[in-house]
Amino acid sequence: MISIEEALSKILEEVSKAESESVALRESLGRTLSKDIYADRDYPPFHRSTMDGYAIKSADYDSSKIYHCKKEIFAGMESNLDPGEEIVKIMTGAPVPEGLDAVIKIEDSQELSLENSISKVKLNSDKIFHFMNVAVRGEDLKKGEFVLGSGTKIGMPEISLLACLGVDLVSVNSLPTVSIVSTGNEVVPVGSTPLPFQIRDSNSYSLIAILNRYNIQPKSIVLVPDEETKITEALDKGLESDILLLSGGVSMGSMDLIPPILEKLGVKKIFHKVSLKPGKPIWFGKKGKTVVFGLPGNPFSVQVCARIFLDPYIRSYLGMEISKPQRYSFYGKRKKKNSLPEYFPVFLETKEKTGISAKSFNGSGDIRAGLFSDGIALHPAEQGEVLEGDVLDYYPW
Secondary structure (H helix, E strand, O other): OOHHHHHHHHHHHHHOOOEEEEEEEHHOOOOEEOOOOEHHHHEEEEEEEOOOOOEEEEHOOOOOOEEEEEEEOOOOOOOOOOOOOEEEEEEEOOEEOOOEEEEEHHEEEEEEEEEOOOEEEEOOOOOOOOOOEEEOOOOOOOOEEEEEOOEEOOOHHHHHHHHOOOOOOOEEEEEOOOOEEOOOOOEEEEOOOOOOEEEOOHHHHHHHHHHOOOOOOEEEEEEEOHHHHHHHHHHHHOOOOOEEEEEEOOOOOOOHHHHHHHOOOEEEEEEEOOOEEOOOOOOOEEOOEEEEEEEOOOHHHHHHHOEEEEEHHHHHOOOOOOOEEEEEEOOOOOEOOOOOOOEEEEEEEOOOOOEEEEOOOOOOOOOOOOOOOOOEEEEEOOOEEEEEOOEEEEEEE
């Protein structure tokens, strides 16, 4: 057996580099940038009023003066001053005319009269300074400034920013093709009625869920019994994908047929078995450009292995940073009966500070093991018991 750290290192050594492709901005949610993004101009591109009010020159402000205002500027208008003009009424978002540098908000003004489209205004602000209530040109971004890096996952804020920058076609990393094969005589499709000795296929859906986080839709999902011919056919077809995900059939039982079949199909074994619980029988290998994850059959084992091993592989493939575990203090006590590092479901809990507490479950075959939990924590191998206040690695789902 190898350690968790060694297994993850070997997996990441086999990551292929995604290709770049262009997608419409409106279809880019959840994708990752394949190129760095730079500002195409200054932002804001002009001195912009942040208030409805009156724009004046701060150095000439006189609270006792009656100003004569003949012009009103709205967002989207040009803003040129006429000779001798020293004040304009201005709306939020409008460009501040060159020569004026401060905006006194409408609440601090008093319109005394209106005659021949000229308004007599008294300004009552008790303070005035250069660029008061003005967003200065380029204060957010300068033209050519770095904005977003390759590998950034695109969410709502990123889409909004890209739209502001005029990026209607986004260069993103291509998604890997993925095939899923679930094995076992006891496993039946979700929509069927199982016999007393059968179970429904939940593992495929756990894997689909983690893929969907990255907008990946599996190209095929196959359920096969423990028959060598049918398994061989399914695996041979699955090896046409970039990633082949298997569940079941990788342990040491007489019906665990996956490892020898993969060997016959020319898949190079990189490791089989990792020192962890649950998920110890995990198998990993590669043929050509295709990596193969052979996961155990129990539902919680699949969820743990997908989070600890598959998720980092996908992130690395897409050029994303691999998220490190968070560290939280443990509330309560927890014992384990083995010498392996053990992942267990936890809740985030806030007392005097935020920590984690264990969720009870009945082993890796418990279909409710991860239900309502916030993530998983690692019970270190060398600690037979975790005590109140011990700091553990925490992996949010």
